[in-house]
Amino acid sequence: MATGEKNFEKIKRIMGHQENIRNIATSAHIHHGKTAFTDNLLAVAGKIAAKNAGDLEEGMATWQHADEQERLLTVDSANTSMVHDYGDKEYLVNLIDTPGHVDFSGNVTRAMRAVDGTIVLVCASEGIMPQTETVLKQALRERVKPVLFINKVDRLIKELKVTPQQMQERFVKIINEFNMLIANIAETEFKDKWQVNVNDGSVAFGSARDNWALTIPFMKKKGVSFADIYKIYDDKLSEEERKDWVWKNASLFESMMDVVVKHLPSPLDAQKYRVAKIWKGEIDSEFGKGMTSCDQKGETAFVITRIVIEPRAGKEVCAGRLWSGSLKTGQEVYLNLAKKKQRIQQVLVYDGIKAELVDEVSAGNICAIAGINAEPGETITVNEQQPFEEMKQIFQPVITKAITVDKSIDLPKLIEVLRKVAKEDPSIKIEINEETGENLMSGMGELHLEIVENRIKTEKGVEVKTSQPIVVYRETVTRTSGSTEGRSPNKHNSLFFNVEPLEPAVAQAIEKGEISEGRVKKKDDKLWGALTAIGVSNEEARQYRNVFQGNVFLDKTKGEVYMIEIIELILDSFEMVMKAGPLSREPCMNLKVSLTDVKLHEDAIHRGPAQVYPAVREALQEAFKKAIPVLFEPIQTHVIEVPTEYMGEVAKLVTQKRGQMIDAKQEGIVTFIKARLPVGEMIGWSSDLRSATGGRGVSSLMDQAFERMPNELQQRVIKQIRMRKGLAENQ
Ligand SMILES: Nc1nc2c(ncn2[C@@H]2O[C@H](COP(=O)(O)OP(=O)(O)OP(=O)(O)O)[C@@H](O)[C@H]2O)c(=O)[nH]1
Numbered sequence: 001m002a003t004g005e006k007n008f009e010k011i012k013r014i015m016g017h018q019e020n021i022r023n024i025a026t027s028a029h030i031h032h033g034k035t036a037f038t039d040n041l042l043a044v045a046g047k048i049a050a051k052n053a054g055d056l057e058e059g060m061a062t063w064q065h066a067d068e069q070e071r072l073l074t075v076d077s078a079n080t081s082m083v084h085d086y087g088d089k090e091y092l093v094n095l096i097d098t099p100g101h102v103d104f105s106g107n108v109t110r111a112m113r114a115v116d117g118t119i120v121l122v123c124a125s126e127g128i129m130p131q132t133e134t135v136l137k138q139a140l141r142e143r144v145k146p147v148l149f150i151n152k153v154d155r156l157i158k159e160l161k162v163t164p165q166q167m168q169e170r171f172v173k174i175i176n177e178f179n180m181l182i183a184n185i186a187e188t189e190f191k192d193k194w195q196v197n198v199n200d201g202s203v204a205f206g207s208a209r210d211n212w213a214l215t216i217p218f219m220k221k222k223g224v225s226f227a228d229i230y231k232i233y234d235d236k237l238s239e240e241e242r243k244d245w246v247w248k249n250a251s252l253f254e255s256m257m258d259v260v261v262k263h264l265p266s267p268l269d270a271q272k273y274r275v276a277k278i279w280k281g282e283i284d285s286e287f288g289k290g291m292t293s294c295d296q297k298g299e300t301a302f303v304i305t306r307i308v309i310e311p312r313a314g315k316e317v318c319a320g321r322l323w324s325g326s327l328k329t330g331q332e333v334y335l336n337l338a339k340k341k342q343r344i345q346q347v348l349v350y351d352g353i354k355a356e357l358v359d360e361v362s363a364g365n366i367c368a369i370a371g372i373n374a375e376p377g378e379t380i381t382v383n384e385q386q387p388f389e390e391m392k393q394i395f396q397p398v399i400t401k402a403i404t405v406d407k408s409i410d411l412p413k414l415i416e417v418l419r420k421v422a423k424e425d426p427s428i429k430i431e432i433n434e435e436t437g438e439n440l441m442s443g444m445g446e447l448h449l450e451i452v453e454n455r456i457k458t459e460k461g462v463e464v465k466t467s468q469p470i471v472v473y474r475e476t477v478t479r480t481s482g483s484t485e486g487r488s489p490n491k492h493n494s495l496f497f498n499v500e501p502l503e504p505a506v507a508q509a510i511e512k513g514e515i516s517e518g519r520v521k522k523k524d525d526k527l528w529g530a531l532t533a534i535g536v537s538n539e540e541a542r543q544y545r546n547v548f549q550g551n552v553f554l555d556k557t558k559g560e561v562y563m564i565e566i567i568e569l570i571l572d573s574f575e576m577v578m579k580a581g582p583l584s585r586e587p588c589m590n591l592k593v594s595l596t597d598v599k600l601h602e603d604a605i606h607r608g609p610a611q612v613y614p615a616v617r618e619a620l621q622e623a624f625k626k627a628i629p630v631l632f633e634p635i636q637t638h639v640i641e642v643p644t645e646y647m648g649e650v651a652k653l654v655t656q657k658r659g660q661m662i663d664a665k666q667e668g669i670v671t672f673i674k675a676r677l678p679v680g681e682m683i684g685w686s687s688d689l690r691s692a693t694g695g696r697g698v699s700s701l702m703d704q705a706f707e708r709m710p711n712e713l714q715q716r717v718i719k720q721i722r723m724r725k726g727l728a729e730n731q
């Protein structure tokens with residue numbers, strides 16, 4: 001298409017001018033209109049004259065999987081690019097459309113790494129919902145600046161028949177609540193600076209479906225009043241007149257692109273404050289400075305935020321954000337997590353939703369590369385560098401299914417497919433056991449696992465069977481173990497440990513990302529500073545050797561000569577135990593494991609992995625027994641919205657499920673019930689809620705945490721898990 005080509009030429013031209021780039025994402029509560037919004041922008045960007053854009057009957061362009069069309073919901077995020085003229089300048093807007101369902105919230109987290117700004121959509125009639133708060137948390141944690149789009153205003157006019165006055169009152173309520181969330185969630189320096197304001201145009205409102213949007217400055221520019229908006233839904237106008245009016249006075253594309261260009265930062269501005277938050281290396285180093293200044297001539301720094309594997313060719317396309325330097329076809333690069341060199345075969349940028357080949361792309365862009373075999377989250381550079389911080393999920397996967405094939409001949413294929421699945425969707429955790437053939441797949445919820453299972457069947461062509469969903473627990477201890485000894489099988493080495501509950505301040509700091517996960521470098525001023533700031537002594541801070549999945553390892557031994565040779569082995573083994581704890585081989589949490597003393601054989605041959613690993617495991621197993629171990633279970637906080645007459649039914653259901661109501665708020669004819677429910681009792685929750693409320697109850701996840709299981713259930717559940725895993729008495 002000729003216009004397409006022209007667009008692509010434009011994109012290639014603007015790509016090098018960082019002040020004219022905006023990297024943004026849509027984000028919102030489920031179904032608040034992100035994809036309708038994105039599709040309509042794309043339609044206009046593709047063929048500027050099309051005032052007919054917005055016909056979504058045919059399905060959304062950004063939905064690239066059949067299951068999204070079938071279920072009318074976004075699963076994957078979609079990368080897109082478009083150009084826009086503003087004033088006398090051209091702008092390139094790289095837009096990622098993200099999913100709203102909480103099961104796919106990992107995709108939101110990863111998209112936020114790639115962008116600098118986000119348009120948060122809020123449905124005008126539903127208002128701020130639980131997931132609105134979650135996406136704001138995800139954005140602000142990455143220092144991504146939000147603007148607000150109040151969507152579905154057509155519903156206010158047509159269904160609720162509000163007056164212009166009432167419409168404005170509703171907007172004020174949404175804006176105030178939105179700003180309150182920013183004030184609560186954002187870091188101090190952004191609390192005020194990032195408040196949205198209707199007068200400066202950082203708040204827009206409109207209808208993504210009907211392809212219009214307005215801001216106060218835009219209304220002034222076009223001479224449109226609140227009363228005029230009603231023209232869009234005035235039956236006296238012909239369809240043609242209506243579309244004409246919208247196109248001239250309230251075009252979604254024109255007004256929203258203005259908002260993006262004016263209120264969301266260019267990479268040049270954003271990288272100044274974002275890099276320090278998400279990359280923990282030396283900011284003042286040459287490499288650090290290159291990234292904060294988005295230097296096109298600096299060393300290459302590219303972070304992979306998403307991997308797509310082409311079904312036929314099997315080609316892996318790694319999309320992400322280029323922070324400094326450039327990416328070129330044929331360039332040799334270094335992968336900092338995989339610790340190896342590879343060569344880039346192709347460089348791609350987006351034109352609309354299509355990825356197109358280019359020879360080179362420069363800092364500040366969202367782009368993709370092919371020819372590299374990497375994991376999502378990888379930091380790609382030229383020399384070895386400190387990688388970017390891990391993209392931490394907002395909720396942990398808590399539902400697991402065992403996945404098997406009928407014919408054992410298909411097993412290798414299944415394993416290959418599962419590896420691909422884990423790459424394409426890093427929120428899915430896969431545990432492959434090649435010996436037993438029992439492979440486990442953990443995800444965020446039942447829908448998540450159902451979608452992945454279907455894709456394995458339909459897209460990857462492997463006929464699989466899965467078990468009933470199983471809940472993922474955590475193991476921890478309740479008091480200090482005192483010294484325990486682990487001896488190596490050859491009896492030549494002894495390791496002494498102490499295990500105790502981790503101080504809550506340290507646990508919280510890890511959770512918030514103030515303390516980074518990973519093995520500790522020799523001299524780690526950042527970690528030491530963060531620990532002493534929350535009350536850990538100087539001496540103890542320097543004993544930290546590892547922070548692993550919310551557990552810590554301290555080396556309290558002094559002057560042991562062989563320590564340097566075996567510490568990595570001890571840490572390997574520590575990590576293995578933390579992944580599968582002594583109680584029931586579930587992951588551990590909130591543990592402070594201290595190595596207090598060692599007695600080692602002088603000959604290295606007698607203290608290899610085969611000696612060290614079992615010694616660590618034995619000592620930790622003993623320590624667990626003495627420290628009163630307990631099982632924690634995932635508990636979710638949900639907000640359940642129901643017509644008030646069903647409130648009693650919902651209360652009954654919550655109690656049946658071992659849940660607890662914590663709040664109920666009536667607004668008009670609906671009641672919002674806040675309840676805490678153990679995930680273990682929530683299998684089939686959506687359909688149970690549907691039947692209890694005549695299909696009218698909607699529940700959204702607000703929060704998830706692991707909490708101690710009631711004592712009377714502990715032993716029974718531990719036994720069940722151990723039986724399921726086939727663990728013997730002494731294992
Ligand atoms: N009345 C009205 N409906 C809208 C508007 N925007 C979107 N919708 C409808 O709302 C539903 C959800 O729209 P989507 O664009 O898929 O919403 P989404 O936020 O992308 O949904 P998820 O990605 O699944 O969270 C669809 O039925 C749309 O037609 C709007 O402005 N007005």
Ligand SMILES: [Mg+2]
Pocket residue numbers: 034035036073074098099100
């Ligand atoms: Mg969508």
